[in-house]
Amino acid sequence: MRLADLPLLTTLAWRNLWRHTRRTAVMVFALALGVWSMVTLASLVRGSMEQQITKEILNLTGHAQIHARAYPDDPAVAHRFRPAPALDQALRQSPIGAWSARVRVPAVVSSERESAGVMLVGIDPAGERGLSFIPQAVTAGRYLDSPDDPGLLLGRKLAEQLETALGRRVVLMSQDAGDQIADRGFRVVGIFDADPQAMETGYVFIGRGIAQRMLKIGAEVSEIAVMTPDRKRPQAAVAGLRAAAGDLDVAPWTEVQPLLVLTEKINNVVLLIWFAVVFAAMAFGLVNTLLMAVFERTREFGLFQALGMPPRYILGQVLIESLMLLVVGLVLGNAAAWATVASLKGGIDLSAFAEGLEMVGVSPVIYPALAGSDMAAANIIVMTLGVLASLYPAWRASRYVPVEAITRV
Amino acid sequence: MEHTVICRNVSKIYRQDAVSVQALTDINLEIPRLDFVCLSGPSGSGKSTLLNLIGGLDKPTSGEITVDGARVDLLDKGALAKLRLHRLGFVFQSYNLIPVLTARENVEFVMQLQGVRAVERSEKARDILKEVGLDGLEDRRPGELSGGQQQRVAVARAIVSQPSLVLADEPTANLDSKTAENLMQLLRHMNREHGVTFIFSTHDRLVMDFSRRLITLHDGRIVDDRKRE
Ligand SMILES: Nc1ncnc2c1ncn2[C@@H]1O[C@H](COP(=O)(O)OP(=O)(O)O)[C@@H](O)[C@H]1O
Ligand SMILES: [Mg+2]
Numbered sequence: 253m254r255l256a257d258l259p260l261l262t263t264l265a266w267r268n269l270w271r272h273t274r275r276t277a278v279m280v281f282a283l284a285l286g287v288w289s290m291v292t293l294a295s296l297v298r299g300s301m302e303q304q305i306t307k308e309i310l311n312l313t314g315h316a317q318i319h320a321r322a323y324p325d326d327p328a329v330a331h332r333f334r335p336a337p338a339l340d341q342a343l344r345q346s347p348i349g350a351w352s353a354r355v356r357v358p359a360v361v362s363s364e365r366e367s368a369g370v371m372l373v374g375i376d377p378a379g380e381r382g383l384s385f386i387p388q389a390v391t392a393g394r395y396l397d398s399p400d401d402p403g404l405l406l407g408r409k410l411a412e413q414l415e416t417a418l419g420r421r422v423v424l425m426s427q428d429a430g431d432q433i434a435d436r437g438f439r440v441v442g443i444f445d446a447d448p449q450a451m452e453t454g455y456v457f458i459g460r461g462i463a464q465r466m467l468k469i470g471a472e473v474s475e476i477a478v479m480t481p482d483r484k485r486p487q488a489a490v491a492g493l494r495a496a497a498g499d500l501d502v503a504p505w506t507e508v509q510p511l512l513v514l515t516e517k518i519n520n521v522v523l524l525i526w527f528a529v530v531f532a533a534m535a536f537g538l539v540n541t542l543l544m545a546v547f548e549r550t551r552e553f554g555l556f557q558a559l560g561m562p563p564r565y566i567l568g569q570v571l572i573e574s575l576m577l578l579v580v581g582l583v584l585g586n587a588a589a590w591a592t593v594a595s596l597k598g599g600i601d602l603s604a605f606a607e608g609l610e611m612v613g614v615s616p617v618i619y620p621a622l623a624g625s626d627m628a629a630a631n632i633i634v635m636t637l638g639v640l641a642s643l644y645p646a647w648r649a650s651r652y653v654p655v656e657a658i659t660r661v
Numbered sequence: 662m663e664h665t666v667i668c669r670n671v672s673k674i675y676r677q678d679a680v681s682v683q684a685l686t687d688i689n690l691e692i693p694r695l696d697f698v699c700l701s702g703p704s705g706s707g708k709s710t711l712l713n714l715i716g717g718l719d720k721p722t723s724g725e726i727t728v729d730g731a732r733v734d735l736l737d738k739g740a741l742a743k744l745r746l747h748r749l750g751f752v753f754q755s756y757n758l759i760p761v762l763t764a765r766e767n768v769e770f771v772m773q774l775q776g777v778r779a780v781e782r783s784e785k786a787r788d789i790l791k792e793v794g795l796d797g798l799e800d801r802r803p804g805e806l807s808g809g810q811q812q813r814v815a816v817a818r819a820i821v822s823q824p825s826l827v828l829a830d831e832p833t834a835n836l837d838s839k840t841a842e843n844l845m846q847l848l849r850h851m852n853r854e855h856g857v858t859f860i861f862s863t864h865d866r867l868v869m870d871f872s873r874r875l876i877t878l879h880d881g882r883i884v885d886d887r888k889r890e
Contacts, residue, residue, distance in 0.1 A: 253825075254776065256776065257773065257774065260770070260774075263757070263762075264761060264762070267762075267860070268761055271760075271761060321722070401685075550759070551756050552756075552759060554755070555753075555756065555759065556759075557718075557742065557768065558716070558718055558745065558751050559745065559751065559752075559771055559774070559818075560742045560743065560745035560746025560747070560749075560771070560774060561746075561774055561862075562739065562742050563738070565774075572885075
C-alpha cells in the first residue's frame, strides 16, 4: 500500500463512520465503557492491594528484615544477634532508608485479672518513625520517648481483654538468655489502635534497652527492619545487606509475607480474566458492527474493485474504520476512567460490607490507584486484539467478486 | 494497436447448483480503436455478461479476450485491477459513485489510485466536470445530484485519466429520454474529443441511434453486426 493513498482510505473510513452516526456512537460508547470498566476495576484492585501491602509493611514487616538464621522458624530469645560493624556500616548507606533494631520474643502479659500470650517488642521509639505504624498508633496516653523509657504500650483490644487501662500496671513475663523466667512490672503509658485487630491483641511495645536488660541479652537484638526507596525493588538493598550480614538471614518482605505476594498474583489473574471477558464482549460487538457495515456496502466494494482499487486497499479501509472506532473509544474510556479515579481520590467507603472485607484483610475504605501498567495493558489488549478481530470483516469486504457485487440491483 | 478489443470464440456458462445458463455462445468480435459501439438486444441476451468479460470483471468459460493488447482471460486479479485502473473506464446503470465522496472526489478517486499528483488531479477534475456540464456542483455528494448528473459524474470519472476503452452498461436505463439523449451526446463528444473507444449497451432504440456500429445479441449470440451512417 502506498503511503500517499492513506489519506484517501482514511477519508473513506471516517466518512463511512458518519454515515451511521448512531451505530458508530453506540459502538464507541461500548468500547469506551469496556475500557472504562477495565481501567477502573484495575485501579480499585490495585489501590486495595497497595493499601494492603503498605499496611503489612508498616505492621512491623518493613521492606526487609534481618534475623539470626533460626529465628524465622523459632522466634525465641536464643536466636538473637549483634550486628557486626560491616552490617552496621551497610545499614547506614544508601539505598537503605529507615531502619531499626528490635527485640522481639514471645511473652505473657498479665493484669490483676487476666493474662494473655503476646509478642513482646522492644523498640527504639525514634527508629520506628517512618518504619512502622506504632509511632502514629497511640491514641490514648503517650508514645515511648527512648529505648530506656520504662513504660509499656498496650493495644486497645488487649487492654479490654485484660480488664486494665491507661496508667495501670501490668507484668510481662518471658524467658531470659539463661533460660530463666524473667519478669518485670510496667506502667501502661499508651494505648494504641491497630488494623487488623490481631495487632492490638498480639503485640505489646516497650523500650529496647529495658527489654535487653530484662532478658539479659546485652546489646543484642532479635531483628532489624529496613525500608528501601522502592518496595517493588528491594533486591538491590537486600543483596547489599546480605553481603554485609555474614551468617544472618536477610529476607525481603516478599519472603516474609508470601501470602501477600500470592494475593497480588491472584489479583493479576482476576484482572486479566476481567480484561478477557470485557474484551470478548467488545470484540463481538465490534466484529458484528463491522460485518454489518461491510454487508450493506457490498456494492460499493464491488465498485471499488471495478475501478481498479486493489483488494488490500479495501481491507485497509475497513481496518482503518475499526482503528478509528477503537481509538475514539479508548480515548473516551481512558478519560472516563481517569475522571472516575480522580473523583474517588477521597476513597470509596465500603464499611457497609466492612466485616467481610476485614476478614480477608481488605480495608473498608479503598483508594483507587491508577497504575500506568494496567492502563497500558488494557489499551494494548483492546487495540491489538480489536484490530485482529477486525481482520475478518475486512477480509470479507476485500473478497467480493466485483461482478456480483455490482450487478446485484 | 489496430484493435482495442478482440474476442475469439468466447462462451460464458453460469453454473448455479444443478442449473447452468449459457449466457454467451461463441462470440467473435473485433473492435477497432476509437470505435463507438452499441451492444443491443433484449433483456437477458448477454449484454452485461459480454461487457463484464471485456472489462475483466468476470472470466469467460472458454475463448480468448484481448483488450488493449492484454489477454484479460488469462490475467490474475492484481493484473486485472491494474488494467482496469489505468486503461479502462466503467459507467454502470446505477450506483456508479462512491456515496461518501463529492462529485470532485469521485472524479479524483481513480487518479489518486493512479498516483497522480494532487495539483494535477484537482485541475483535471475541475476541467472535466466543467466539460460534462457540472460546473458549480463539484462539491455535492451523489445523493444531492439528479440521476442524470450522477451519470455525468460517472462519465467524467471514466474519461478523466484517458483510458483506452470505456465500457458503459445501460448508462441511460434510469434516465428519461431527454436526459438520456444529452448523456449520449456527451459520450459521443468524449469519444471524438478525447480519443477513447466506447462500448455501451442498451435496449433503447433512441440510444442505439447514437452508435457508429450496432451489434445485436440474442440468447447469447451475435445475430446482427452492422456499421451505421
Ligand atoms: N451471475 C449470474 N448467475 C447466473 N446467471 C446469470 C448471471 N448473470 C447473468 N446470468 C444470466 O445470463 C444471461 C445473460 O444475462 P445478462 O448478461 O445480464 O443479459 P443482459 O445484460 O443482456 O440483460 C441471462 O439469462 C441471465 O439470467
Ligand atoms: Mg444487463
